[in-house]
Ligand SMILES: Nc1ncnc2c1ncn2[C@@H]1O[C@H](COP(=O)(O)OP(=O)(O)O)[C@@H](O)[C@H]1O
């Protein structure tokens with residue numbers, strides 16, 4: 001086989017594995033107070049922000065990596081990483097000024113940043129390594145009063161909002177990776193939807209890791225004021241490299257009275273190769289606070305990438321009658337490891353939560369659902385429904401379900417259902433006898449298994465996600 | 479033209495087919511009858527390429543090509559269709575989506591144009607109607623929660639859409655009332671042409687009142703033990719299979 005056919009095959013499996021050649025600015029390796037100060041200075045941050053970071057850094061120094069997840073990896077040498085990498089050219093002021101190499105990169109990823117070519121009704125913030133390189137449709141959005149910008153810009157331009165909310169849902173001390181992120185986060189998206197506004201477009205952030213040996217630490221903060229509504233989607237990819245790369249993001253959502261936030265993720269970081277070499281270590285803290293009455297936060301995630309996924313998008317249901325939802329597909333193949341799930345913390349009266357988790361394991365992978373449903377004493381009439389299904393492909397992989405339920409209110413109703421199944425030989429044969437290839441048959445069956453989750457994704461992305469599931473399973477059967 | 483020559487097949491260590499010989503010329507419909515456990519379903523699976531059925535001797539030619547080396551999907555593309563005795567459920571997979579994916583996979587491989595969603599639905603709705611099924615049939619998940627009769631009609635829907643050159647019906651009539659039976663028969667008869675042949679596996683003469691076979695064969699103990707005209711089915715109905723296995 002020629003080199004180009006091998007490359008073509010690899011591309012097919014993970015078609016986002018290319019690298020972009022562009023002049024980069026990188027800070028020296030390793031993490032110190034000095035690096036934290038450098039990052040803050042590079043972003044032109046006010047003093048309060050620097051102090052906030054330094055406090056987080058001090059906390060992190062004293063913390064240990066969590067060890068309770070069902071994942072294994074060689075120790076991460078935090079002193080060997082780069083914590084900041086950004087295109088060297090000065091930040092573009094408008095889309096016209098964005099480096100054509102970057103525009104090409106996003107074009108190749110299927111995310112045209114040119115507003116005319118863009119997906120109808122979707123505004124994009126494009127984050128490349130440590131910085132946001134472009135945000136589209138800002139004018140259209142600002143007419144509606146919506147703020148959608150890089151968080152580094154929000155720190156400078158909307159300090160009152162950032163100070164009021166940053167770290168209130170995920171405090172720096174929450175966990176090791178949240179503390180690390182709080183100290184060194186470089187960019188990410190900021191969204192504010194004013195009172196009564198239904199955001200006129202889908203908002204999305206596209207994260208791209210490009211630089212070698214660089215950690216990506218983005219931070220996203222979304223605030224939906226009273227009666228506001230927003231749907232937000234994030235996508236992520238990275239080049240194929242033999243070494244592992246760290247990604248430790250924090251996402252905070254705040255929903256005030258009657259507000260609704262729908263947050264969807266299609267996570268397709270490089271998963272590593274068939275031998276388990278390389279791939280992203282994805283340690284992410286995502287949490288939403290339903291602070292207002294009748295507010296709603298809905299997480300939908302399709303996790304197919306990363307060598308390791310450690311991620312538990314959660315809801316704190318504080319407002320009376322507030323609603324939390326978690327719809328998840330986690331697919332692991334080859335040597336991938338996923339330990340993912342959610343926490344639903346019921347504080348307010350008549351709060352409800354729904355958890356639908358679909359885990360698919362193939363190859364030598366390990367896939368764990370870990371969930372906590374906690375009903376506090378004051379959550380009179382709280383309800384939860386959890387459905388956890390695992391699908392196994394082959395007999396070398398593992399599926400695990402770890403549901404915790406804690407109820408301190410006798411009026412609460414908590415239901416939990418779980419199933420584990422295999423793709424049956426008769427299902428495959430049935431499909432194949434109708435002309436479908438083995439791989440198409442697996443794709444069809446897996447997509448059927450995930451349907452209850454995929455239907456929660458915005459239309460434009462559901463189709464992409466379906467294809468992604470099929471592609472990620474290539475070579476897993478037969 | 480289907481030619482089965484001295485076909486031996488086993489499941490694990492157990493030999494099930496012990497030298498089956500059978501030819502079905504184009505345009506003909508042959509029926510296979512025989513006691514439970516005779517190997518009728520095994521024959522249908524061997525013809526369509528299911529894993530786990532090992533052919534130890536003999537050959538099967540379809541339009542001159544040896545199909546035994548072909549993957550199940552390639553046999554489907556070549557025109558072989560099996561209506562399952564027990565159709566399989568596919569949770570979460572919409573019937574329309576399944577049918578269109580299958581139809582387009584086959585059309586693509588046969589060098590025909592794929593059908594878009596609109597063209598497909600138009601076609602599928604017409605077939606659904608001709609099979610006296612409700613339109614929501616296309617929206618439901620493949621065979622999930624279908625009654626026995628609905629599952630069999632779904633097989634007929636697939637067969638009609640995929641336009642096979644050789645259809646194998648494995649006890650498609652079992653468990654059907656007389657109305658549903660006629661619908662199945664109409665489905666098969668509608669496909670009758672110079673280019674279509676069928677192998678109809680059944681226990682009951684009554685199906686053969688509606689699908690008149692060119693020949694009837696009796697499979698017993700892994701071999702064809704008797705062959706004859708349509709009248710043979712009537713005889714079997716009267717006297718049963720007693721004594722045939724030993725033959
Ligand atoms: N998966 C299997 N494993 C072992 N034996 C089987 C299997 N399937 C069928 N058999 C056996 O093969 C023989 C033929 O079965 P089958 O082809 O289903 O008969 P028929 O369809 O004529 O009733 C029977 O003895 C049956 O028990």
Ligand SMILES: [Mg+2]
Pocket residue numbers: 518519520563648649
């Ligand atoms: Mg049978």
